[in-house]
Amino acid sequence: MTDTNRRWLLASRPVGAVKDSDFTLDSGPVPQPGDGEFLVRVTHLSFDPTQRGWLGGDTYLPAVKIGDPVRAGAIGQVIASNHPKFKVGQLVQGTFGWQEYVVSNGMTETGPVAVVHAGVTPEQALGVFGITGLTAYFGLTDLGKPQPGDTVLVSGAAGATGSVVVQVAKALGCKVIGIAGGASKCAFVTDVAGADACIDYREGNVARRIKELAPKGVNIVFENVGGEILDAALANLAMRARIILCGGISSYNDTSDNRSAGLLNYMNITVMRATMTGFIVLDYAPRFAEGVQALATMMAQGKLKTIEDVQHGFENCPVTLRRLFEGKNVGKQLLQLTELPLPRV
Numbered sequence: 001m002t003d004t005n006r007r008w009l010l011a012s013r014p015v016g017a018v019k020d021s022d023f024t025l026d027s028g029p030v031p032q033p034g035d036g037e038f039l040v041r042v043t044h045l046s047f048d049p050t051q052r053g054w055l056g057g058d059t060y061l062p063a064v065k066i067g068d069p070v071r072a073g074a075i076g077q078v079i080a081s082n083h084p085k086f087k088v089g090q091l092v093q094g095t096f097g098w099q100e101y102v103v104s105n106g107m108t109e110t111g112p113v114a115v116v117h118a119g120v121t122p123e124q125a126l127g128v129f130g131i132t133g134l135t136a137y138f139g140l141t142d143l144g145k146p147q148p149g150d151t152v153l154v155s156g157a158a159g160a161t162g163s164v165v166v167q168v169a170k171a172l173g174c175k176v177i178g179i180a181g182g183a184s185k186c187a188f189v190t191d192v193a194g195a196d197a198c199i200d201y202r203e204g205n206v207a208r209r210i211k212e213l214a215p216k217g218v219n220i221v222f223e224n225v226g227g228e229i230l231d232a233a234l235a236n237l238a239m240r241a242r243i244i245l246c247g248g249i250s251s252y253n254d255t256s257d258n259r260s261a262g263l264l265n266y267m268n269i270t271v272m273r274a275t276m277t278g279f280i281v282l283d284y285a286p287r288f289a290e291g292v293q294a295l296a297t298m299m300a301q302g303k304l305k306t307i308e309d310v311q312h313g314f315e316n317c318p319v320t321l322r323r324l325f326e327g328k329n330v331g332k333q334l335l336q337l338t339e340l341p342l343p344r345v
């Protein structure tokens with residue numbers, strides 16, 4: 001163990017895309033656990049578009065304070081413990097933030113620290129069995145209510161959440177159309193994630209392509225991107241379609257005055273007696289175990305793969321966050337800081 005702890009602190013609230021100068025790389029001594037506390041060596045960080053919102057201001061969580069470590073989901077290993085429930089060598093999951101070491105009493109900003117189940121890798125714990133997989137699972141099943149034969153349209157389909165939605169919808173017997181940026185991402189959405197078709201939105205004419213692929217309209221829209229892509233989906237609804245408004249990444253860096261400029265096709269929600277529902281996955285926390293079980297069953301049946309994009313090196317935190325907004329990630333974006341320092345127990 002080194003005796004230095006590095007942390008990325010928020011230096012200023014980003015305007016537009018995050019810049020290196022929005023953060024400060026700080027180093028100091030490794031903190032020591034007191035009574036009832038344990039020390040975690042962070043091994044993997046999760047990168048999520050919602051972090052851009054947390055840096056910018058209050059959202060469904062309070063804004064990250066200037067001078068604080070950047071908030072992030074993480075996996076780490078307990079390397080010292082004065083806590084009766086947490087043992088040295090255990091892999092643990094919590095909102096540990098952009099720091100190499102953290103002392104915990106078992107609670108983090110978004111909930112209790114959890115021990116990662118034996119047999120689950122850090123990548124799976126943050127990806128398919130973490131917030132990402134649970135967002136896909138509960139958004140699609142609880143709000144989308146998919147029926148076999150339904151047509152499901154998924155934007156951001158090559159991303160973390162979208163690639164799980166594609167697989168879960170296929171496992172439930174739906175026809176799946178993905179939307180992603182670029183030919184190679186579209187090939188990934190069909191060939192690896194298993195969608196029936198994928199539309200490259202960079203080629204334009206998204207509404208026309210949806211109509212060609214789903215002439216009777218789509219029953220479910222799982223929306224990760226928003227803006228013009230959502231509008232193209234709204235133009236192609238089937239009767240009583242369910243639109244799940246999971247996210248709208250196309251606007252997260254947008255500071256222009258017209259960033260919420262209206263959707264042209266919203267009245268089709270009325271015409272088609274459709275519903276559009278927003279949700280925050282944290283509201284499903286009491287049902288997370290049920291979601292993990294369902295996802296694990298699909299994986300055991302060979303219907304769900306883990307798809308991760310793992311970068312390396314703590315110094316690369318800001319650049320890894322930017323990857324999400326530059327469309328560079330395929331699947332779940334992670335950053336590995338270190339190998340496990342101790343044998344896992």
Ligand SMILES: NC(=O)c1ccc[n+]([C@@H]2O[C@H](COP(=O)([O-])OP(=O)(O)OC[C@H]3O[C@@H](n4cnc5c(N)ncnc54)[C@H](OP(=O)(O)O)[C@@H]3O)[C@@H](O)[C@H]2O)c1
Binds near residue numbers: 156248330
């Ligand atoms: N409601 C909830 O509780 C909840 C929970 C988790 C995530 N979310 C939301 O779900 C969405 C997906 O999150 P994720 O973690 O799975 O991230 P992700 O999809 O893995 O990563 C971001 C992807 O978004 C696409 N993108 C980025 N900027 C874009 C733009 N301007 N226009 C169109 N596409 C753009 C890029 O893919 P392309 O290369 O294909 O453009 C990029 O690879 C986000 O909107 C996020 O906020 C919501």
